[in-house]
Amino acid sequence: MRQIFYLIQKEFRQIFRDKSMIGILFIIPLIQIFILGNAVTTDVKNIKLVVQDQDKTPYSRELLRQFIHSGYFKINGIEEDYNKLSSYLDSGKANLVIVIPKHFQRDIVLGNKPDIQLLVDGVDGNSSGVSLGYVNDIMQNYQERLIEHLPELSLQIKNMHRVEAEPRFWFNPNLESKPYIVPGIIALILLVITLFLTSMGVVREKEIGTLEQLMVTPIKSYQLVTGKIIPFCILGLLEIMIGMGFVYLIFGIGIKGSFFLILFESLIFVLSTLGLGIFISTISDTQQQALFMAWFFMIFSILLSGFFIPIANMPPVIQQITRLNPLRYFIVILREIYLKGTSLKDLIPETLSMITFSACLFFAAVIRFKKKLG
Amino acid sequence: METDIAVKASKLSRHFGTFTAVDEISFEVKKGEIFGFLGANGAGKTTAIKMLCGLIKPTSGEAYVAGYNINTDSSMVKKHIGYMSQKFSLYEDLTVKENIEFYGGIYGLSRKEIFEKTKKLLSELHLEKMRDSLTKALPLGWKQRLALSTALLHDPSIIFLDEPTGGVDPISRKNFWRIIYEIANQGKTVFVTTHYMDEAEYCNRLSVMFKGKIIEIGTPTELKNKYNKPSIQDVFIELVTRN
Numbered sequence: 001m002r003q004i005f006y007l008i009q010k011e012f013r014q015i016f017r018d019k020s021m022i023g024i025l026f027i028i029p030l031i032q033i034f035i036l037g038n039a040v041t042t043d044v045k046n047i048k049l050v051v052q053d054q055d056k057t058p059y060s061r062e063l064l065r066q067f068i069h070s071g072y073f074k075i076n077g078i079e080e081d082y083n084k085l086s087s088y089l090d091s092g093k094a095n096l097v098i099v100i101p102k103h104f105q106r107d108i109v110l111g112n113k114p115d116i117q118l119l120v121d122g123v124d125g126n127s128s129g130v131s132l133g134y135v136n137d138i139m140q141n142y143q144e145r146l147i148e149h150l151p152e153l154s155l156q157i158k159n160m161h162r163v164e165a166e167p168r169f170w171f172n173p174n175l176e177s178k179p180y181i182v183p184g185i186i187a188l189i190l191l192v193i194t195l196f197l198t199s200m201g202v203v204r205e206k207e208i209g210t211l212e213q214l215m216v217t218p219i220k221s222y223q224l225v226t227g228k229i230i231p232f233c234i235l236g237l238l239e240i241m242i243g244m245g246f247v248y249l250i251f252g253i254g255i256k257g258s259f260f261l262i263l264f265e266s267l268i269f270v271l272s273t274l275g276l277g278i279f280i281s282t283i284s285d286t287q288q289q290a291l292f293m294a295w296f297f298m299i300f301s302i303l304l305s306g307f308f309i310p311i312a313n314m315p316p317v318i319q320q321i322t323r324l325n326p327l328r329y330f331i332v333i334l335r336e337i338y339l340k341g342t343s344l345k346d347l348i349p350e351t352l353s354m355i356t357f358s359a360c361l362f363f364a365a366v367i368r369f370k371k372k373l374g
Numbered sequence: 375m376e377t378d379i380a381v382k383a384s385k386l387s388r389h390f391g392t393f394t395a396v397d398e399i400s401f402e403v404k405k406g407e408i409f410g411f412l413g414a415n416g417a418g419k420t421t422a423i424k425m426l427c428g429l430i431k432p433t434s435g436e437a438y439v440a441g442y443n444i445n446t447d448s449s450m451v452k453k454h455i456g457y458m459s460q461k462f463s464l465y466e467d468l469t470v471k472e473n474i475e476f477y478g479g480i481y482g483l484s485r486k487e488i489f490e491k492t493k494k495l496l497s498e499l500h501l502e503k504m505r506d507s508l509t510k511a512l513p514l515g516w517k518q519r520l521a522l523s524t525a526l527l528h529d530p531s532i533i534f535l536d537e538p539t540g541g542v543d544p545i546s547r548k549n550f551w552r553i554i555y556e557i558a559n560q561g562k563t564v565f566v567t568t569h570y571m572d573e574a575e576y577c578n579r580l581s582v583m584f585k586g587k588i589i590e591i592g593t594p595t596e597l598k599n600k601y602n603k604p605s606i607q608d609v610f611i612e613l614v615t616r617n
Contacts, residue, residue: 002479002482003480003482005479006479006480007480009479010465010468010472010476013468013472014465014468017467018467210463210465212459213463214480215428215429216428216429216457218449218452218453218481218482219480220449
């Protein structure tokens, strides 16, 4: 036990002796939270819209007015020439083009169901899907207003819309992406810092020869691993607390659930990244190798975590692979606690999965460490 | 079992793939002896010393260090040996005092023992003024003496030195050997590898390694007489060319 204390003391002395380390540990994550928190957004706003109104009647103008008032669209031009419309999409001046046909008003009044043409820039499938959703919403509203204002319209239109869904979004009523994204960013930073620090830490000692010196002492492998892990656990928890404080100050996003539950879950998560870091350390001979290996695992973890791409959208095989990714569970847990205030009781499957990973990685690290001696 | 043998190796071998680094070496080292391992680079000295310290496992053969089998009792071996390698093994970003404290702690010394040892060591090495300077600020000769002192913190009965004076100026080397004699006078066994021939002359007994084998063993005088040469350097060259 005393040996572990001395290892921890040594580790902290080394970390805080290096002034640039303090920057890496505490300043850079804050900048990352600030920039990423503002940049990574799934909100679709300011959709560039180009319009061709071939009808030019009160009805068509009312429809366009609704587009403008929705707040999602920015009218980027009104084009009279049908052949020029595609050039707006080509040049990126428009994400969406609407063509209101001739006799639009007349057809409505006659009950002829006029068609509106939409041209959508489908390069970013996600955004175009969202903007189509907005368009459908607006059309729906438009029709309801028509029905209210035109009692003379035939009953058949009214009957078409008998059943209506009235969605209420819980936990994040305005469907803002920040409260959803920002906890994920905290998780990413925690992953990166702890994974890189430990994977470099052991290899560095290997390179300078102090590891060999430690190996000729009676110290046990598990003590050595524990002595490496505890300081970085403490740093990781410190990091996440600072991160959460910063998220509150900058974005005003507070935690709905328990602060201590977050710390507890973070601890379990950090044990898995530290175990992985030490494992990487034992299989690499130079800091360079360790860096590349850590980088590989980092990219893998982030892409398969559901942070950028929802896991439900992935092919089934890949979905199964994501189960091997502790970050996947941790991001879910953080979002749940942040947005819903979920209690431990409802997070047990995720928590157990993380515990399993942490335990496996920790033991793999210790065993590899022992083998290295043989 | 009380004997006067500190290290006893029998048919100790280590292969790396198809390469045989150490080839069935057998020897004995008496307590209090300064035993030298002489050999060119790549002769297998370091591999041999690493096996004796429990850093790598032998492919075959066995050895007893301080009375403990290196194959089955390596943790007991580690308690009774000190080790200092050609690679400088202190933490350069820790101060002199912090390094001593750390290694003392790792060897399980009490806080009081660490405090006393630190004081004693610093005065012996005349490093009191450098107590709180970073280790990287020390000249190489001082670093090596500090490394040796930390390897002795837990009062081991055998100390293994793997090319301890590599890259050090002649005066520092001489000072270093003075310390080695002091250690041996305290009854500790010193096991040292070197390729400096003048240093070989300082040893009580020498073994010459060539391509993983021990090709000659004896006191420096015995060897010089046997080959009728004026210095160990000449003996060494003679042995290597003959093989």
